[in-house]
Every structure is written in C-alpha cells, then in structure tokens.
Amino acid sequence: MIHFKAIGKIMGALLMLLSLLMLPGVGFALYFDSGDERALLLSALSSFTVGGVLFFSFSKQDQNIRKREGYMIVSLSWLLMSIFGMLPYILSGTIINFSDAIFETISGLTTTGATVLQDIESTPKGVLFWRSMTQWIGGLGIIVLTVAIFPLLGIGGIELFVAESPGPTSDKLHPRIRETAKRLWYVYVGLTILAGVLYLVGGMTFYDAINHALTTMATGGFSTKNASMAYYTSPFIQYVAILFMFLAGTNFTVIYFGITGKFSRVWRSDEFKAYTTVLIVLAVILSFPVYHYSGQEIEKSFRDTLFQVVSLITTTGFVTADYTSYHSGLTLLFFMMLFFGASAGSTSGGIKFVRHLTFFKNSWLEFKRIVHPRAVVPLKINGDRVTGKIITHIMNFLLIYLMIFTFGSVVIAIMGYDIMTAFGAVATSLGNVGPAIGRVGPMDNFAFFDPFSKIFLSFLMLLGRLELFTILVLFTPYFWRAN
Amino acid sequence: MIHFKAIGKIMGALLMLLSLLMLPGVGFALYFDSGDERALLLSALSSFTVGGVLFFSFSKQDQNIRKREGYMIVSLSWLLMSIFGMLPYILSGTIINFSDAIFETISGLTTTGATVLQDIESTPKGVLFWRSMTQWIGGLGIIVLTVAIFPLLGIGGIELFVAESPGPTSDKLHPRIRETAKRLWYVYVGLTILAGVLYLVGGMTFYDAINHALTTMATGGFSTKNASMAYYTSPFIQYVAILFMFLAGTNFTVIYFGITGKFSRVWRSDEFKAYTTVLIVLAVILSFPVYHYSGQEIEKSFRDTLFQVVSLITTTGFVTADYTSYHSGLTLLFFMMLFFGASAGSTSGGIKFVRHLTFFKNSWLEFKRIVHPRAVVPLKINGDRVTGKIITHIMNFLLIYLMIFTFGSVVIAIMGYDIMTAFGAVATSLGNVGPAIGRVGPMDNFAFFDPFSKIFLSFLMLLGRLELFTILVLFTPYFWRAN
Ligand SMILES: [K+]
Ligand SMILES: [K+]
Numbered sequence: 010m011i012h013f014k015a016i017g018k019i020m021g022a023l024l025m026l027l028s029l030l031m032l033p034g035v036g037f038a039l040y041f042d043s044g045d046e047r048a049l050l051l052s053a054l055s056s057f058t059v060g061g062v063l064f065f066s067f068s069k070q071d072q073n074i075r076k077r078e079g080y081m082i083v084s085l086s087w088l089l090m091s092i093f094g095m096l097p098y099i100l101s102g103t104i105i106n107f108s109d110a111i112f113e114t115i116s117g118l119t120t121t122g123a124t125v126l127q128d129i130e131s132t133p134k135g136v137l138f139w140r141s142m143t144q145w146i147g148g149l150g151i152i153v154l155t156v157a158i159f160p161l162l163g164i165g166g167i168e169l170f171v172a173e174s175p176g177p178t179s180d181k182l183h184p185r186i187r188e189t190a191k192r193l194w195y196v197y198v199g200l201t202i203l204a205g206v207l208y209l210v211g212g213m214t215f216y217d218a219i220n221h222a223l224t225t226m227a228t229g230g231f232s233t234k235n236a237s238m239a240y241y242t243s244p245f246i247q248y249v250a251i252l253f254m255f256l257a258g259t260n261f262t263v264i265y266f267g268i269t270g271k272f273s274r275v276w277r278s279d280e281f282k283a284y285t286t287v288l289i290v291l292a293v294i295l296s297f298p299v300y301h302y303s304g305q306e307i308e309k310s311f312r313d314t315l316f317q318v319v320s321l322i323t324t325t326g327f328v329t330a331d332y333t334s335y336h337s338g339l340t341l342l343f344f345m346m347l348f349f350g351a352s353a354g355s356t357s358g359g360i361k362f363v364r365h366l367t368f369f370k371n372s373w374l375e376f377k378r379i380v381h382p383r384a385v386v387p388l389k390i391n392g393d394r395v396t397g398k399i400i401t402h403i404m405n406f407l408l409i410y411l412m413i414f415t416f417g418s419v420v421i422a423i424m425g426y427d428i429m430t431a432f433g434a435v436a437t438s439l440g441n442v443g444p445a446i447g448r449v450g451p452m453d454n455f456a457f458f459d460p461f462s463k464i465f466l467s468f469l470m471l472l473g474r475l476e477l478f479t480i481l482v483l484f485t486p487y488f489w490r491a492n
Numbered sequence: 493m494i495h496f497k498a499i500g501k502i503m504g505a506l507l508m509l510l511s512l513l514m515l516p517g518v519g520f521a522l523y524f525d526s527g528d529e530r531a532l533l534l535s536a537l538s539s540f541t542v543g544g545v546l547f548f549s550f551s552k553q554d555q556n557i558r559k560r561e562g563y564m565i566v567s568l569s570w571l572l573m574s575i576f577g578m579l580p581y582i583l584s585g586t587i588i589n590f591s592d593a594i595f596e597t598i599s600g601l602t603t604t605g606a607t608v609l610q611d612i613e614s615t616p617k618g619v620l621f622w623r624s625m626t627q628w629i630g631g632l633g634i635i636v637l638t639v640a641i642f643p644l645l646g647i648g649g650i651e652l653f654v655a656e657s658p659g660p661t662s663d664k665l666h667p668r669i670r671e672t673a674k675r676l677w678y679v680y681v682g683l684t685i686l687a688g689v690l691y692l693v694g695g696m697t698f699y700d701a702i703n704h705a706l707t708t709m710a711t712g713g714f715s716t717k718n719a720s721m722a723y724y725t726s727p728f729i730q731y732v733a734i735l736f737m738f739l740a741g742t743n744f745t746v747i748y749f750g751i752t753g754k755f756s757r758v759w760r761s762d763e764f765k766a767y768t769t770v771l772i773v774l775a776v777i778l779s780f781p782v783y784h785y786s787g788q789e790i791e792k793s794f795r796d797t798l799f800q801v802v803s804l805i806t807t808t809g810f811v812t813a814d815y816t817s818y819h820s821g822l823t824l825l826f827f828m829m830l831f832f833g834a835s836a837g838s839t840s841g842g843i844k845f846v847r848h849l850t851f852f853k854n855s856w857l858e859f860k861r862i863v864h865p866r867a868v869v870p871l872k873i874n875g876d877r878v879t880g881k882i883i884t885h886i887m888n889f890l891l892i893y894l895m896i897f898t899f900g901s902v903v904i905a906i907m908g909y910d911i912m913t914a915f916g917a918v919a920t921s922l923g924n925v926g927p928a929i930g931r932v933g934p935m936d937n938f939a940f941f942d943p944f945s946k947i948f949l950s951f952l953m954l955l956g957r958l959e960l961f962t963i964l965v966l967f968t969p970y971f972w973r974a975n
Contacts, residue, residue, distance in 0.1 A: 162862075336906075337908070337909065338905040341901060341902055341911050372892055376961070376964065400884065401858075401883065426820065482862055485856070
C-alpha cells in the first residue's frame, strides 16, 4: 500500500514554499509598476492556501517514506508545482491558454528554457521574474533529488558517482544527507549571488542581473531579452556567463571540494576531467571552422564557439550566435551536443558525462573481453570498481533515452512537422536544453506548435529532468502491484 | 603470433572460388553479345591465378585456426573479394574510377544494394549479372560466417540464438557445424531456384528472373531495372518478391524446421514471432495513411506498404513506391526501419530482431528490478535463460551501432551534404539496406558523392555486414598484443 498521507504532507509543505517564492515578483511588479502584482499575489495566496490545507490535514501523520512513496513524491512534486506555477501567467493574462502556460511553466521548472513567448521584453516584469524563478526552483529541486531521493530510488545508475551519497542498497535516508544537502545549497546560493554581482559589474541592470543569475546557475537559459545573451555585446558579460554555466554544470560536491581546498578530490573525479577536457577541445577545434564560415574576428569566433559549446553541453541554452548558420557538419555537431549533458550532481539535464564515460570505457574494455574471454576485466571510474549491475543500469538508461528520443520524434513528425524540427524539439526537450535545430533553432521559439505537441514536449521535459525511470516506473504494473 | 600461413591458404581457396563464380557472366555476355566477355574472363583468370599461387604456396601448412586468425580471415576475405570483385567493372569500362568500383563491389558483397550506376539498363549484361552475383556470394558468405565463424568469435551476443550453433565458450569448430552449414546451404540454393522459377512464371525474362532471384535471397536489392521492382507492375511478381524477401530475412534454421515439418521448433523462436508480427502490424497500420496520402486503390496501397515495409526491414532495399512522398511522419517511420534488421541466421543485415527483443524484454524487466532490488529477475528468450554477459554484449552492440551511425553522419555532413542525406546514407550503409532518405531516397542513387565519402560509406557497409566487432577489434591494441 502506498502511504498517501505522508505524500500529502510533503506536497503541502512544497506548495507553501512555492507561494513564498512568488512574492519577490510582487516587489518587482510594484517597482516597475507593471500591473501584475495582483496576479502574483493571488497565485501565491492560492498556493499557500491549498498547501496549508494539505499540510495541516496530514501534519499528525507519521508514516514512513519508502521507495515507492519516493517515486510518487518526485513525480507529484513536479506536477503540482507546474500546475500552481502557471497561475501567474494565466492570472496576469500574459499567457491565455492552458497548453502554452503549462509548457512555459514546465520548461521553467525542468530548467529547459524553451519558450512560447514571442516578445519576452513586453512581458510584465513581475511575471517575467517569476519565470526566471521557476528555473532556479527547478535547479534547487534537482539538487535535493540528486542528494536525497535518487540514491534512495536507485535510478539511472549514477547514484554511486554522486560523491558522498549513500548507495542504492539503503532503504532509508542516510543521516549524512542533511549535511551534504546543506553544503550544496550553500554552493548553489553562493554562486548565484556571485554571478549576479558580476553581471551587475558587467553593466546589466539590477533586474536583468538577478534574473540571469538565477537562470544561469539553474542551467535554465531563460533570458529577459528577446535576443538572449546576444543582447549583451560586452565580452565581459559573455565570459561571466560562460564561467557560471560551466560551474553550474559541474558536480556541486566537486565545487565544494575546490572551494575548501581539497584539490586532490577534485582531480579524482573522472567525470570532471572528461567534462572540462571535452569542453576545451571542442571549443578550440570548432573555433577554426566558425572563424572560417562566420568571417568574424578571431576572439569573437572563439568566444562564440566557446559560449555555444558550453551553453549546449551544460544544457543551459543561452544563445549568442546562430550555430545553425555555418555549415551542415557544424549544425550536426552542435545538435549532437544536445545529447551530452554535463555532470551528475549539477543542475544540468541530459545524459551526463559519467554515463558517457562509463559506456566508452566499458566498450573499450569489451574488446579486451572479446580477445580474452576468460579474463576478468573490471571497469574503474574515480578509482573505484564499477559493478556489472551499474554498467547494465547505465547502458539501459542510454538506450531508453535514445528510444524515447526516436519515438518522441515520430510523434512530433506525425503531428505534421518536418523531421529536423521533430528531432530538434524532442532532443532539446528531453535533454532540458532549450534551443535546437530546424524550426526550433537558436533564434526561434516554440509558439508555433499545436497544443498537443506542446503538452507532449512538456512531458518529455519532465521525463528527462527526472532521469526517465522515476516517471516511467509509474506506468508499469510492477510499481502498483508491489507491497 | 598470428598464423598468417593458414590465412593465406584460405584466402587462396576463396579467390579460386570467386573466379569460378565469375564464369556464368561470360555466358550471358556471349548470349547477349554485350561485349564484356573478355573483361569477365580476364577477371576470373586474375583471381584464379592469384588464388592458386596463394593456395599452393601454403597448401602444406597445417596451422590451427584460432580466434585471432578467425577475425583476420573474416575481414581479409571481404577485402580481397572486394578488390578482385571490382575487376569486371573496371576491365569492361563500366565503371572507370576506383572509388566508384569499390563502392559498387562492396555494396554488392555486403548485400547493401546502394549503387553508383546512373543507367543500370545500359550496363553490359555479363557485368550486370556479376553485379547480382556479388550479392548472392555475400549472402552465402554471411551464412557461413553465422554458422561457422561468429560463434567461434563470440561476436555481438547473438551466437546463442542462432539455433544449433555451439556457444562462444568453445575455441574450436564444432563438428555439428558442417551438418548445419549444409542444411542452410540447401535452403539458400533451393529458395533461390524457387524464387527464380516464380519470377519466370510471373513474366520476367530468364535473365531478369535469375538476377532478381539471386539478389532477393541475399536480401541484396540490386535490380536489372532502373526503376527497381517498380518496373514490374504485375502484382504477382511483387507478391513473390515480398514472400521471398520475408523468407530471406527469416532464420534459415527456422525455415529448415518449417520445411521438415517441425513446426513446434518454428513457434519456439521468439525472434520469428516478433519479426512476423511486426511486419504484419506495420504493414496493416501504415496502409491507412499511405492510402490516404497516395490516393491509390486499397489493394495497391496495401501492397506498396507491405512491399516497402518488408523490403526495408529485411534490409533488401527493392523499391516499388517512394515512401518519402507521403508525409514527414511516414518518412521518419520508414527511416527508422533502416535500424530494424530481420533475423539472426538469415542473410539480412542491420541490428536484427533478436537484439531488439533482448533489449525490450530486459528493459521491461529492469523496472521490476528497480521496484524489487533484491529479487532475481531472469530474462528468457526462446524459453531459455539469457545470461547477463549476453545481455551486456547486446546492449553494447546496440550502443556502438548507434554511435557509429552518429559519428558516420558527422563525417558525411562535414563532407558538405545536408544532415538528412548524411543520416540516410550512413544508416542505409551500416544496415546494408540500400535506399534511404534525403538525397539518397528510394528513387536516387549514390553517384553524386565524392570519392572519400564513397569509400567511407563502403567501410560502413563492411562494418555493418561483419557485425561491427569483427573489424573494430582489429583496431584495438588488445588484438595485436594477445598471444
Ligand atoms: K536549459
Ligand atoms: K540490401
């Protein structure tokens, strides 16, 4: 039996927290006199009321949270936050239909950053701030999940690579989790503030700086400008964005080790090394053709390349150049980056380097196993041996990810869009990136999709953000039959 | 140390066999007075001479063939056959440059069926027959490999599913292999003759009937007509083609059981059931949109759909309708079929149903394993338990297949072709299918590619035909370091 009462209590607390995070938007609405303060207040009030009723109805319940409640809590949390999170859009009249509002909200909470807004700069400032805030909430949520919930659920096979988290065998929350969560929360908040200050120094207004700081650290990619980061021609601002996108895509535990001076622990992370190396190598190599095809100066060519590579691989999705304008080979390479994902234990979405690394290393060893069928050939990541079970988990994740990408593309193509657009929209939704190729290139938005496709793509965003299995398992009989 | 002398002896025998199979083309050249008999005779003579020298130089060698010689023999066989197999094209002046000749020959021997010939019907009849013969030789070769070599090498994880072949643990050729090989050879030859007779009954000329019979049973897809099977408007001929493509894509051991009346053994094959079911379901479902978008009669719509579905899934590549002309959703679905492959132990290329089946079944069970982490949840195929090692092998194969597809597409896109053409050309080469999407749609040919791309695509055909690992392992240090 599922302990629904324990779930209800947590959902209540979550909605009350959500309502509090709607309030800063009210301040901006009043300051800019943008007229959306009542919509935000009303949204906050609704969330608080429903949340309060839920919380206090079940406050005396003391049911245990087990694995199965864990799955429900994760999926329901994102769903409830999506439903109440879209109230500011609807009540302010910024977005008037359900599919657009749910798309924009889920795109925010999953830190995807795809948008249906055709003129971002005319959106009321309070609601626009809430839009950035949804991404920051989503980034925060994913840290909590990574540290506290996924290890418990044993999902996707990466739990062992997120430093200091307990293994999947434990069925209860590990006491050290509270400590780890606190550290990562400090890293997240601290870096957000630092990014904001540096954006301010670079010349952004206070409002723009705080908005972009929130969406950078969440690897979200929502901007307050129609042209995204291309609006800011200042190289300083763009390099700040590159740095903080890079940090937001780094395992936060690794950052914590870096801050506290434990550099040996930083270098012990194979994922961090692979992530950093791939970013640099790709940026340097691709700069040459970008320089050749764009006809820009060397520094600008390099900066554009580095920005787009970091933005796509960290799944942030800020844009300063149209990477589909150079050459079909480059377009395909940038499209491939939608399947990278940055690090486990960061706010980035997608597949993530540790999974790619496990697959590549293991495939290479597979050849050794073919030549020496009787030899025991272990795989090591971060100096530790990876079990066959984890390897199977990860290969399964990769294949199911690609399968969902394929079937998702078929659905969008059947809805009447060309194949490149289908590939692009599905890859960028599933990977929580934002921009893509085809009609959803870096200069486009998602407004033209029909309501069904918008809701379908929103579902893919949730699926990707919650590491596929969290949601998929709810569709199997095993979950409901279990006791 | 690699036993090169044993390899030399086998290569010699192979080349002598190849030269004999060039001779029927001489007969057709003389009969049609097409002027290419000297080119074919000279090619046969060269192959025979080189083969004879190799064979008799090493005939007294009695070195053992072990796993490592096995890999070399497989790769070298296809390479040597490709080099001597292109002589008829070059000596007859049909194809005058190296990259075109190697492409056409490898496309034949790998049973891919992609062509650089712009006017097939003007090709001299002797050489054209040789072209069909290369596919039949390739089909024969793959049966030998499947039965005798791949199980020894333990490649791709499907050795256990090819009925009656010994497991990968054995390091020597199993005595029962000769018996199994003989049966499958009877099936191959018998069905080729039957197909030829039925094509003749349907109204094809003797020459066309024998050519199409050879390329149908090889799941090759080379035709003697520019319009491929669309030239034959007779429904009878098209249904005969459908039936024999289906049989060519069935595990030959299953066919043998069927012929000898052991139907319980036929129904025990999960792969056969899945293969048949998917073909029928896809053909029926897709008939409706094809009927809607093509505006043709019901029977013609169904026949077109069934033909194209069977042709793509069995990796034959005959064409009777342009499947890219209906709707982008249908185009994408037909493109996906390039990744299916038919059955292990047939002449079809690609991934093959048994691998898909293992992945799907295992993924489903993975959810059960997530919910019940301590339970032992075994996977069964054909009623037998599949070991974790085989499952890992197969998932690895799938991922490496998709990785080669991705990187291959990048190479072709970098060479200056659009992304859809790159996806299409690479998918159809790797899967040994023939037609694809983009500029290599069902009505196009491969003549426009530059020489580098042609050779690269030929390499992908070989890679796909030899189950990836046979060739890839030669590029690892493990292979050369082993003793
Ligand atoms: K994003
Ligand atoms: K073929």
